[in-house]
Amino acid sequence: MHLDHGVTYPQRHTHSAEPVRADGSRRALRIGLGGPVGSGKTATVAALCRALRAELSMAVVTNDIYTREDAEFLLREAVLPPERISAVETGACPHTAIRDDISANLEAVEELEETVGPLDLILVESGGDNLTATFSRGLVDAQIFVIDVAGGDDIPRKGGPGVTTADLLVVNKTDLAPYVGSDLDRMARDAAAQRGELPVAFQSLRGEQGVAPVAAWVRERIAAWAAR
Template identity: 60%
Template sequence: MPENTTVPTRAMRLGVAGPVGTGKSSLIATLCQALSGELRLGVITNDIYTDEDARFLKSAGVLDPERIRPVETGACPHTAIRDDVTANLLAAEDLEADFGSLDLVIIESGGDNLTATFSPALVDAQLFVLDVAGGGDVVRKGGPGIARADLLVINKTDLGEHVGVDVERMAREGRAARAGGPVVALSRHDTASIRMLTGWVRETLAHYRTGHHTPVDPGPMAPHIHAGRTGQPHPHADGTTHAHDHAPAEAGQGT
């Protein structure tokens, strides 16, 4: 191991983001049920005005209720996972102070839109959750969570036949949107898909423990540069990147 590699002394923090209703809480319950026998876990949930997600997880009985802590953000979900992460950082630190050394702290975002991503100041790795009931086309709509989170999870695959979604196509298009990045098509009723998810978590945690893992910021999409700057390369929705001129607006227009 290189001398300048620092082995982490705290738990790995895993962010779980995605739109409302995609099954983030049930995914976390599945992870806790599968991993609590081998890993020391803690969970932090984010809701705007309630502790609904924390109460769901506690009632599921998948983890000691004291290891599940709610954060009430009081604002848009992305505020507490990206703009000002203080409340979540304090909750994570309190969990480790109360229970000693933990292996993994899972932090669930409140339901947000396709632009929601965690700050790398809060989590070490993050996954983004879609579900087939949201429509097979949603994966093609892109966004930083879909394109650049560490893992994309396409959830509730067992519902595909009931909502007219081709799950295999959706997963294939997810991999294309991520330039081949990892995608797990998940159903809590399918043990093979659960093994794929837990295998990814174990592998990521093992890499984190070596001190070689660097959190990556999915961030917002790369900005266009206009207002008189010419020849600026920037990406478009079709995946191409090119440069063209943007002439400055005429005086008195576009106000």
């Protein structure tokens, strides 16, 4: 069986709504964060909130299958006021609520905009899923996909729509690379081969830079959104 052929992933989303509503008001930019279990999505969300909350009006929607654990973590860390954090219990595989039936997440997003808005940014965190997890463009305007070096340095090479098509790929926990035998240079080469010109950020939340490269990318998206 020959596997050295290109793979085209089907589009499973509709186009996002316009940034300006019919009444002239501007809705928030919506950024989704997906990735495998344990890759560091919630920690990245928390770090982004700390980095951006002084300059942006923001809120978060978390997705878990049967719990509110990710939301409760953010609440314990006090990264945002409680009324700016909403939890969705998907009751099924996480990708269903971010790609197939997005109604629960859309309701949470719209309720946040109504109750604590106007907002500049809403982060929608998926529950942990596999490399095929993607967000509907009817739900978010851009997607970050988070992987970590402890999962193996072959993850970028394996591809999948999360790795190859996300607007930003984050390779997390780079500080662990020497301890788990992951080659960061190899991961960078493989990610570039899979993603072309799409950006990749290498991140250690324990390092000096922390979430700064991802926060800078979010600021760029905010600026582009405001200019539309």
